[in-house]
Amino acid sequence: MSNTKDHGHSSNQKQPPQPPHAEQAKSLIVQQKIGSLSTQSKKHPGWPFGSVMPYSLDDTGNPVFLISSMAMHTQNLKSDSRSSLLVMEDKSSDDPLSIGRVTLMGETELVDKENIPEVKNGYLEQHPDATFWVDFPDFSFYRMRINNLYFVGGFGRMDWVTGPDYYQAESDPLIEVANDIIEHMNEDHENAMILIAKHHDQNDKAESLTAAQMTAVDRLGFHLQLTSEDGLTGVRINFPKSAQSANSVRKLLVQMVTEARKELN
Template sequence: MTRPTEHGGGEAGPLIAGDPSSFPTDAELSRTLVAAAKVASLATLTADGFPYGSVVSYAADDAGNPVVLISEMAEHTVNARGDDRASMLIVDSASDGDPLGRARLTLVGRLGVLDDPGELRDRYLEAHPYAAYYADFTDFSFWRLEVEQCRYVGGFGHMSWVTADGYRGSGVDPLWQAAAGIIEHMNDDHADANLMYAQVQAGLGDATEATMVGIDRYGLTLRVATPAGPRMARVPFPAALPDAEAAQAAVIDLLKVARAQLQQQS
């Protein structure tokens, strides 16, 4: 059987309104997901060649390589000592709804022990302070997965392989820590602004409701209700934001532009 290339027998969904080209690259989305999550599924190979899955806590180094603290007594450590090939599955746990619609990332590479973890030890314990209790046990060591390939899945119909160089060369979105708070605030207190973004900047003039589902350095992502059914919309910022502090002014400026365009049309 040949591998399908489309979902649903080729039945295409509605196009994303606005400017889809303003989405971050899958490499950027991958790096941001790794930064935001702290827990992953680690798969190693048994002596008989079978994949063995387990759950680990991790922190990432500057290149996005996950660092784990594992015991010599654990099966995954025994496996890695015999065959360093491994993979890690990281899932966006913040999203609601269908789990298969969530962003997830599989990192494929080789797992090696760090004889001198240096500042990576501090970085790991900052992310997982409870681990300080056993970090110095003689049977525990820090290991790092050197990423060689990435498979990013952003939801239904959105997936790609990301090269190791592309992954390492991309940065974490500067809004990743603030995004959830911004989204909650906009949906709770500024639903009218979300609707205006959808109607004016995204060109969905018949939109009846809009919910912000994403924000990053490049723009806003909206889920929009229209008489013809739900649509996704992308509204870009005029320029990439340098940090989270710039987000409030950028969102307000988009609203000012939308209001000005409405005034010109009336």
């Protein structure tokens, strides 16, 4: 598991706090547009049936689907509304098990007619191509009411989240800019990340660092994949204070680099 410590503290300190699992799950679901829907097979009772499923979210965070009455999953849902939706981070990795994912479990039912305009607008914002078939008579909107979900943020970071906790959670304020921050840091500021990592964990292993890649960032901190003589390791480093925007992340990272240079030099 990743070596996680408080920013600027010694290695025997407790792991730095991360956003609650409910917040991380909400952020992941908000970022993505496609998942895998599993329903209870009507044709083969007792067997799960998986389908690729585009989705949007309503105002409370419930997934909304636009599906044809002819589809197998629609027929399954009419028979048994219990279903699950697997959503994964959309990023490449040599190890898919290291990618964040969440499985939502709930009951998926037809959207009431009076609520169709609201969910239709939200769905078409996420999936504009659906404009061509949204009004076909065999297509209808379905909505999943979430009972529970299981969040996996990577190795060793996993837990159940209740429906109420998910609904109350807010998504991370950096989700719209996180990928840009990660790309910018990895392309232009690897030396700065190595410096921060050395300051974060001042020992002989840290001195042998040769490369650093940011793999995730949120309002409280970021994850680095570090390369040294001993191979690859992961570390969580927190910001001195919560970040609410790309600009605040930039200022905090500049502050951390300045502190690292001062102490290490």
